[in-house]
Amino acid sequence: MTRPRTRIQLRNSETILEAALEVFSQHGFRGATLDQIADVAGLSKPNLLYYFASKEAIHVALLSELLVTWLDPLRAMNADGDPVTELIGYVQRKLELSRDYPRESRLFANEILQGAPRIREAIQGDLHNLVREKSAILRSWMDQGRIARVHPVHLIFSIWALTQHYADFDVQVRAVLGPDEPDPFPEAGQFLETLFTRLLAPR
């Protein structure tokens, strides 16, 4: 509840959130147990609850922390830059997130799949507004003929879908590619660059 004050509080809160991310992202909210989290964190269950009021409090803490960093790449999309460069850059940054922070991606996916009970308002508020803002930029680029005209919001959806797929469906991706292809990300990056370059090329 209250913010960390002492060194120990800071360290243990961190440890707990890290362990909780591991467990929640693997089993979902309902599938994760406090005992598992405590075990991974190397702390006792009552000690966990000394730092967080409840299981849900841990989950909420993770999600709100996540939402900020998750949307940063989109925020970084600059109206003054070169449109195609900006968009491809966004795609690549999002793909890097999928590669480097797959647990966060799965945590988010789990939450949305269940109907986003804990972050619905954030999605209808902050996210909705951010997308409105950025699609206005996209629309102006289209008006200027600097990128091809497509539905800007569905364009953003397509970026999310295509990049997150590599984190959320990692098991499937690797199983389908087979054991010969240990790291799908380089080729994914190339494929997505091709895809969005062709989609957006002004015509």
Next chain:
Amino acid sequence: MTRPRTRIQLRNSETILEAALEVFSQHGFRGATLDQIADVAGLSKPNLLYYFASKEAIHVALLSELLVTWLDPLRAMNADGDPVTELIGYVQRKLELSRDYPRESRLFANEILQGAPRIREAIQGDLHNLVREKSAILRSWMDQGRIARVHPVHLIFSIWALTQHYADFDVQVRAVLGPDEPDPFPEAGQFLETLFTRLLAPR
């Protein structure tokens, strides 16, 4: 375990699977309870377990049933047809599945997210082989210069990601689009047709 024999067995198995799909797709395996499923099915819990040996047995029955119908659209992709038509057709059929059977899509997504513990071998076996087979077709189309050259497996991934997104992330899609746009699917279909047409146009 054993296949349904009598009329009652057939009807009740059906009812249970329908209820289980509803509950599992909404709450995940761990989040769903037998009591919930029994309630939705309008049967008592012991009666549920008269038809299925365990909670897991219900889940497995659903998943194996699902896998067949889920891959049918890909199976239907015909080597003798017109490449772009075949691919766009596949995309549209997959999008229709997302629109008409979102619960099945979410059930599948849930399973993959958790690491596919119950269908791993099916994915490494049947799915892997089907994708190999179909990417050979894609490759031959590319060799003939009838569609642009891209990584065939990532092309298939992109179709899955883009279409399933509209079922699995439905809440997000609707929240971001806002209440003015009640049905995202028509515009999604148009967007995806544009996307794949431009991506695949021979050059």
Next chain:
DNA sequence: TGATTGTTTGACCAGATGGTCAGTTTAGGT
């Protein structure tokens, strides 16, 4: 050193949950 505050834990609890079972009710064939 002692007092105070912050940290940790074993033991415990109430409710939920998957599953069992003995026994009752119903359906279908004769």
Next chain:
DNA sequence: ACCTAAACTGACCATCTGGTCAAACAATCA
């Protein structure tokens, strides 16, 4: 109408799980 097998149920159980609490322990500072 009767019999048999199928269908169904209330009561029950063991286990799991989120959470509590009083008491023990550690750190910090006067």
